[in-house]
Amino acid sequence: MPIKAITPDYHGDFKDGVEKFNGNQLVNIHWEKHLMFAWPMCVPLPPGMPFGALIEGVLPGIFGAHPNFKQIDWNAVEWKTSKGPFKPDLAKSLSDNGIGHKTTISFRTPGLNGVNGNAVC
Amino acid sequence: MAAEGNAKPAKKLSLKENYALLTRGLGWEPSYEKKEDIFRTIDFEGVVIHDWDKWEDPFRLTMDAYWKYQGEKERKLYAIIDAFQQNNGQFNVTDARYVQALKVFINGITELEYLSHRGFNMLAREFPGVGPRIAAQMQSLDELRHATTQIHTISQYAKYFTGMNEFPYQFDRVWYLSIPKSFFEDAVTSGPFEFIVAISFAFEYVLTNLAFMPWMSGAAFNGDMATVSFGFSAQSDEARHMTLGIEVIKFLLEQDPANVPLVQKWIDKWFWRGYRLLSLLATMMDYMLPKRVMAWNEAWEIYYEQNGGALFADLARYGIKPPKRAPETIAEKGHVAHQMWSVFYANRDAVGFQMWLPSEEEMAWMSEKYPDTFDQYYRPRYEYWKAMEAAGTPFKNTTLPQLCQVCQWPCLFTDSGDPTTLSLRETEYQGQTFHMCSDGCKDIFDDTPEKYVHAWLPVHQIYQGNCFLPGVDPTAPDFNPMYEALRYMGIKPGVDNGDFKGGADATNWEKWTSRPANIHEGAYTDAVRDSHIKS
Incomplete structure (x- = not known):
């Protein structure tokens, strides 16, 4: 049912279209079962950035303080978005891997589930 | 003169007649403007009102009596505030951590009183019925009074402690203050009926006791006589607002069956929005009061599950059901305060108050109050963070969070079935x-x-480059976006934010009072140790 408003056919402006981010797009990243970071992190990234550069250049700055981070075997990591699991091609860009503006990427690191295996931290 | 002297005095009006003349008698039928041109916002929401005179004024209060009562309350309150200031009452609170909670109050809550004043002001203009217009006018004035008394009370603290002197500026800019701001602006930009259901019923009637009872008891228990005084001064107003809330609902439901689904939708929406806003209170109650009166889950049980349960059982005869998402609030009650404190602690360099990890004494209390959740899901996190602090590598998050498009909290809440999985939803x-x-x-x-x-959404606005002061160059080699965004928000980096221990408030507190800034941890500075040796 359309919104009821004083102005007929009222529609707010889209406040966060990709064109407003100076060439970047927003990407949200969540490391599952590591609730020391208990919310997805939001970062602006170029859509053409290779997925491998996300792993090497971006994720350490966000999650590097966690003792599990250095132990991650990136070949074993399981990735997913709201559309389901996917296997990234590290050489291809975020866009070519299906990562669009405001996509939330969740990743799981089998065998590494928080400090001392406790997902709450 | 003699003739006048012989005239019978005018008959004294009965209370009922006086009331009728000074309320309903103030209205008039327009003669040269059409009603629909005067009351232009009353129809678009689809609410059907057949007879505005069916409105039962719950207050039985006339405007002249209102001014008299409020004037008396003001005189009493300001006498106490004067005494509080002259006696340096700000140093009689339990410790300097309590003051951090006042910062959340002045920066996040007081402006809501002002927005509420504006909202009810609009209703006083928009409603065609005289009874509800007068009720809205009184509440509008109440809310303005609450804003001003809170500002005056807390101004004494602002002379001695950080982070309280920029509240109107911060309210429009600080990232987490967009949570209360967006809540109330959503209500104010709704139609008049949605606004009054949202604020008078869902917020004031169903939820406000949560803000009032435990919080004001908490202020009293922690020696904050100024806050208690404005709380009690406001409380008789609040009782009137709650009565208005229940009258609004009954009036709408009794006027026409077509109103029932609309009211139900607004109850579902505003109960949830109000609950999400009050989650802030959960963390204030459980973590920021050095001496605690009750835990959030206990408050929720009394003020929502029991009282709210009775209320909605009563409303069932109109076809109204309990709020759709009430079960989620009950499932979350053992988690929400802890999840929120974790987020604030991790982001303590980006907030306008100072943070600490709960002491052993506090964690023991939480284990007792939250036997099903605290030891399993939260204690291990705090103990690890304590170990990191002790090792000299304290944990700090440095990346901005993904925010909820509606409530604007970071997406920090977990699924009710699994407290180690986030409840992420998208459309x-x-x-x-x-x-x-x-x-x-x-x-x-x-x-x-x-x-x-x-x-x-503050995070997106920061990334769009809209949250820097004029003259800041984001292309400069030494550009620090976090530092510059804080300056834009009115937060002084390194003064208003960060760790409580070693911060300005804790250090000054010990210097000025010779008492520990954190009653659970003993002295941080020599100011306390010296005074103990001397005495």
């Missing part, structure tokens, strides 16, 4: 992605995406 709307923290917020977005696509 595709006109080719764009929108994120929500919960099913409750997703319901609201999906119902009126036209409104929420327009939300001013």
Whole structure:
């Protein structure tokens, strides 16, 4: 049912279209079962950035303080978005891997589930 | 003169006649303007009102009596505030951690009183019925009074402690203050009926006791006589507002059956929005009061599960059901305060108050109060963070969070079935992605995406480059976006924020009072140790 408003056919402006981010797009990243970071992190990234550069250049700055981070075997990591699991091609860009503006990427690191295996931290 | 002297005095009006003349008698039928031109916002929401005179004024209060009562309350309150200031009452509170909670109050709550004043002012103009117009006018004045008394009370603290002197500026800019701001602006920009159901019923009637009872008891228990005084001064107003809330609901439901689904939808929406806003209170109650009166889950049980349960049982005869997402609030009650404190602690360099980890004494209390959740899900995190502090590598998050498009909290809440999995929800709307923290917020977005696509989300605004002061050059080699965003928000980096221990408030507190800034940890500075040796 359309919104009821004083102005007929009222529609707010889209406040966060990709064109407003100076060439970047927003990407949200969540490391599952590591609730020391208990919310997805939001970062602006170029859509053409290779997925491998996300792993090497971006994720350490966000999650590097966690003792599990250095132990991650990136070949074993399981990735997913709201559309389901996917296997990234590290050489291809975020866009070519299906990562669009405001996509939330969740990743799981089998065998590494928080400090001392406790997902709450 | 003699003739006048012989005239019989005018008959004294009965209370009922006096009331009728000074309320309903103040209205008039327009003669040269059409009613629909005068009351232009009353129809678009689809509410059907057959007879405004069926409105039972719950207050039986006339405007002249209102001024008299309020004037008396003001005189008493300001006498106490004067005494509080002259006696340096700000140093009689339990410790300097308590003051951090006042910062959340002045920066996040007081402006809501002002927004409420504006909202009820509009209702006083927009409602065609005289009874509800007068009720709205009185509440509008009440809310303005609450804002001013809170500002005056807390101004004494602002002379001695950090982070309270920029509250109107911060309210429009600080990232987490967009949570209360967006809540109330959503209400104020709704139609008049949605506003009054949202604020008078869902917020004031169903939820406000949570804000009032435990919080004011907490202020009293921690020696804050100034806050207690404005709380009690406001409380008789609040009782009137709650009565208005229940009258509004009964009036709308009794006027026409077509109103029932609209009211139900607004109750579902505003109960959830109000609950999400009050989650802030959960963490204030459990973590920021050095001496605690009750835990959040106990408050929720008394003030929502029991009282709210009785209320909605009573409303069932109108066809009204309990709020759709009430079960989620009950499932979350053992988690929400802890999840929120974790987020604030991790982001303590980006907030306008100072943070600490709970002491052993506090964690023991939480274990007792939250036997099903605290030891399993939260204690291990705090103990690890304590170990990191002790090792000299304290944990700090440095990346901005993903926010909920509706409530604007970071998406920090967990699924009710699994406290180690986040409750992330999203919607595709006109080719764009929108994120929500919960099913409750997703319901609201999906119902009126036209409104929420327009939300001013601080994280996105920072990344768009809209949150820097004039003259700041984001292309400069030494540009520090976090530092500059804090300056834009009115937060002084390194003064207002960061760790409580070693911070300005804790250090000054010990210097000025010779008492520990944190009653659970003993002295931080020599100011306390010296005084103990001397005495």
